[in-house]
Amino acid sequence: MPFEPPEGFTMAYAEIAALAVRYGIGVLKIGAVVVVVNPRLAA
Amino acid sequence: MIPLYELWLPVLVSAALVVSMSYVLHRVLNYHLKDYDRLANEEEVLEALERLAVPPGNYPMPLPTTRREMMSPPFMAKRERGPIWLNVMKPFSLRKVVVQWFAYALMAGLFTAYLTAQAFDAGAEPGEVAPFAGMTAFVGHSLALWQRSIWYQTKWSRTLRSTFDGLVYGVLTGLTFAWLWPAA
Numbered sequence: 203m204p205f206e207p208p209e210g211f212t213m214a215y216a217e218i219a220a221l222a223v224r225y226g227i228g229v230l231k232i233g234a235v236v237v238v239v240n241p242r243l244a245a
Numbered sequence: 246m247i248p249l250y251e252l253w254l255p256v257l258v259s260a261a262l263v264v265s266m267s268y269v270l271h272r273v274l275n276y277h278l279k280d281y282d283r284l285a286n287e288e289e290v291l292e293a294l295e296r297l298a299v300p301p302g303n304y305p306m307p308l309p310t311t312r313r314e315m316m317s318p319p320f321m322a323k324r325e326r327g328p329i330w331l332n333v334m335k336p337f338s339l340r341k342v343v344v345q346w347f348a349y350a351l352m353a354g355l356f357t358a359y360l361t362a363q364a365f366d367a368g369a370e371p372g373e374v375a376p377f378a379g380m381t382a383f384v385g386h387s388l389a390l391w392q393r394s395i396w397y398q399t400k401w402s403r404t405l406r407s408t409f410d411g412l413v414y415g416v417l418t419g420l421t422f423a424w425l426w427p428a429a
Contacts, residue, residue: 221419
């Protein structure tokens, strides 16, 4: 049986979800840099 | 070009998300606890301030009365010698702060909407709208914070933490605009 997307679901939502994941990973990476750099700034 | 009033929903939703997320970043996560330093003799200082009955205001000390005095050798020597104090005396009202914070988030959203509407028409791809709106919101939320560290000596570590908050607000705003961008 072919995959049927839920009602109201469009490719735009899939694209936004993919963006959210990508940005979320980016934010976590930058957060990691902040955690490393911050103690040096506070010193 | 999309008229600004057609973007009221992403402006409103992004402001609500920013305010909610700021609660999470400041009250649930604890990385902002290091924003301030605690005076070892805090009670003593508070008692002294109460005794002096300092009225509400912004008090940099020493403060010159004229530009000429600011450049005068005695004042410059005084400032060089220290101590220097930059402080705000104000009664704190959480309700007032939250109302102003939401209004500010709406304002950041409005500027984001204005600029993004200049750049894209209705029906634009989410992949185009999100980074543009997100970066605009990030700049609005974060860049001016750096002035605090440059001019008012706020710790750079604190400013960097707040800049990171702005990045999160920017991402939320960008995704919201991509999600609620008007269809063609």
